[in-house]
Amino acid sequence: MKIIVPMAGRGSRLRPHTLTIPKPLIPIAGKPIVHRLVEDIAGVINQEIEEIAFIIHKDFGKQVEEDLVAIAQKLGARGTIYYQNEALGTAHAILCAKESMQGPLVVAYADTLFRADFSLDTSADSVIWVKQVEDPSAFGVVQLNENNQIVDFVEKPAQFVSDLAIIGIYYFKSGETLRSELQYLLDNDVVKGGEYQLTDALENMKQKGMKFVPGKVDEWMDCGNKNVTVETNSRLLNFLHQDGIHLVDSDVKSENSTIIPPCYIGEDVVLINATVGPNVSLGKGCHVQNSTIKNSLVQNHSNIKNANLDNAMIGNHASFDGNFSSISIGDYSVLE
Structure with missing residues (x-):
C-alpha cells in the first residue's frame, strides 16, 4: 500500500x-x-x-x-x-x-x-x-x-x-x-x-x-485557519487523553505551577508561577512565567510572560509579554 x-x-x-x-x-x-x-x-x-x-x-x-x-x-x-x-x-x-x-x-x-x-x-x-x-x-x-x-x-x-x-x-x-x-x-x-x-x-x-x-x-x-487549528488541537488532546496516552514530558521543570489536562507538554519546558490547561500544547523548550494559558497552541522554544491566553496560537522562537488573550503570532515574533 x-x-x-x-x-x-x-x-x-x-x-x-x-x-x-x-x-x-x-x-x-x-x-x-x-x-x-x-x-x-x-x-x-x-x-x-x-x-x-x-x-x-x-x-x-x-x-x-x-x-x-x-x-x-x-x-x-x-x-x-x-x-x-x-x-x-x-x-x-x-x-x-x-x-x-x-x-x-x-x-x-x-x-x-x-x-x-x-x-x-x-x-x-x-x-x-x-x-x-x-x-x-x-x-x-x-x-x-x-x-x-x-x-x-x-x-x-x-x-x-x-x-x-x-x-x-x-x-x-x-x-x-x-x-x-x-x-x-x-x-x-x-x-x-x-x-x-x-x-x-x-x-x-x-x-x-x-x-x-x-x-x-x-x-x-x-x-x-488559526481558530479551527486551535480547536483541532483541543479536540485531539481530548481524544488522546481518553485513549490513555501520556502527553506530558517527564522532564518538565515546574515551580509553583499547575497543569490541567488534557495538555501536551514537550521536553525541556519550564513553568514558573503558571497555570497551563486545559487543551494546551506547549512545544519543546518553551518557558512560561506568571501566566495562565488554556485552549491554545504554542510551538517550540517560545517564551511567554505575564500572559492570560485563551484561543491563542504562537509560533516557534516567539516572545510574548502582555495582556492580550486571543493572539496569533508567527515564528520569531516579539511582543513585549
Missing part, C-alpha cells in the same frame, strides 16, 4: 504561521499534522505501508524534505518527494507523483485529521472517506444507493441530496487506473475554473462502472 499526500499549497489562511513552515508540518498535540494524518490512515487500512509520496513546492527547502522523509521512515515506509510548482488543481497535483502510482494507494490532503474505526473495503475500486455533517451545502457530498454504493458526487448542493461530506481522503485499488484517468484530463484539457479536478476523474471512473463505496469517519478535524 502507498500513500500520496499533495501538500504544495501555501496555506495562506493560516498565516503568519505558514510564512516560515508549510501548514502540514505545524504540530498538533506535539506531532506535525501530516505525521498524525499518515499514522491515522495506516491504522485504518491495517496494511504495511510501502511508500509515502509527498507532493510539495520546490521552495519548501531541503529541511522540509528531510523532515517528511523522516516521517515516512518512522512508519517503516520509503519517503519520496515530488514537486508541484504551479497551482493547476487537485488532479494535476496527484499526477505529479505518477511514478509512484502502482498498485493500491491512498490519496490524502494534508490539512485534515480524522478519527475512524471502519474496515477498508479493498474489494471496491475506490473508497471515499466521508463525514456526516449538519450543513452539507458547504461541502462536496456523495449520494448513495440502496446497496451503500456511491452513485453521484455533488459539489455544495443548494438542495439536500446527502449529508455525507467528502473529507479529502481516498483509497484506490489500482494506482495505474487512477493515473490513466488523471492523465486523460490533462491530455484533453478537461478543466474547471482553470484547474484539473480529481472529481472529474472520479466521475469518469464511475461512468465506466467502477465501484465506489464510502468510508465513514467518526470525527473530522480541519486545520484551515
Whole structure:
C-alpha cells in the first residue's frame, strides 16, 4: 500500500504561521499534522505501508524534505518527494507523483485529521472517506444507493441530496487506473475554473462502472485557519487523553505551577508561577512565567510572560509579554 499526500499549497489562511513552515508540518498535540494524518490512515487500512509520496513546492527547502522523509521512515515506509510548482488543481497535483502510482494507494490532503474505526473495503475500486455533517451545502457530498454504493458526487448542493461530506481522503485499488484517468484530463484539457479536478476523474471512473463505496469517519478535524487549528488541537488532546496516552514530558521543570489536562507538554519546558490547561500544547523548550494559558497552541522554544491566553496560537522562537488573550503570532515574533 502507498500513500500520496499533495501538500504544495501555501496555506495562506493560516498565516503568519505558514510564512516560515508549510501548514502540514505545524504540530498538533506535539506531532506535525501530516505525521498524525499518515499514522491515522495506516491504522485504518491495517496494511504495511510501502511508500509515502509527498507532493510539495520546490521552495519548501531541503529541511522540509528531510523532515517528511523522516516521517515516512518512522512508519517503516520509503519517503519520496515530488514537486508541484504551479497551482493547476487537485488532479494535476496527484499526477505529479505518477511514478509512484502502482498498485493500491491512498490519496490524502494534508490539512485534515480524522478519527475512524471502519474496515477498508479493498474489494471496491475506490473508497471515499466521508463525514456526516449538519450543513452539507458547504461541502462536496456523495449520494448513495440502496446497496451503500456511491452513485453521484455533488459539489455544495443548494438542495439536500446527502449529508455525507467528502473529507479529502481516498483509497484506490489500482494506482495505474487512477493515473490513466488523471492523465486523460490533462491530455484533453478537461478543466474547471482553470484547474484539473480529481472529481472529474472520479466521475469518469464511475461512468465506466467502477465501484465506489464510502468510508465513514467518526470525527473530522480541519486545520484551515488559526481558530479551527486551535480547536483541532483541543479536540485531539481530548481524544488522546481518553485513549490513555501520556502527553506530558517527564522532564518538565515546574515551580509553583499547575497543569490541567488534557495538555501536551514537550521536553525541556519550564513553568514558573503558571497555570497551563486545559487543551494546551506547549512545544519543546518553551518557558512560561506568571501566566495562565488554556485552549491554545504554542510551538517550540517560545517564551511567554505575564500572559492570560485563551484561543491563542504562537509560533516557534516567539516572545510574548502582555495582556492580550486571543493572539496569533508567527515564528520569531516579539511582543513585549
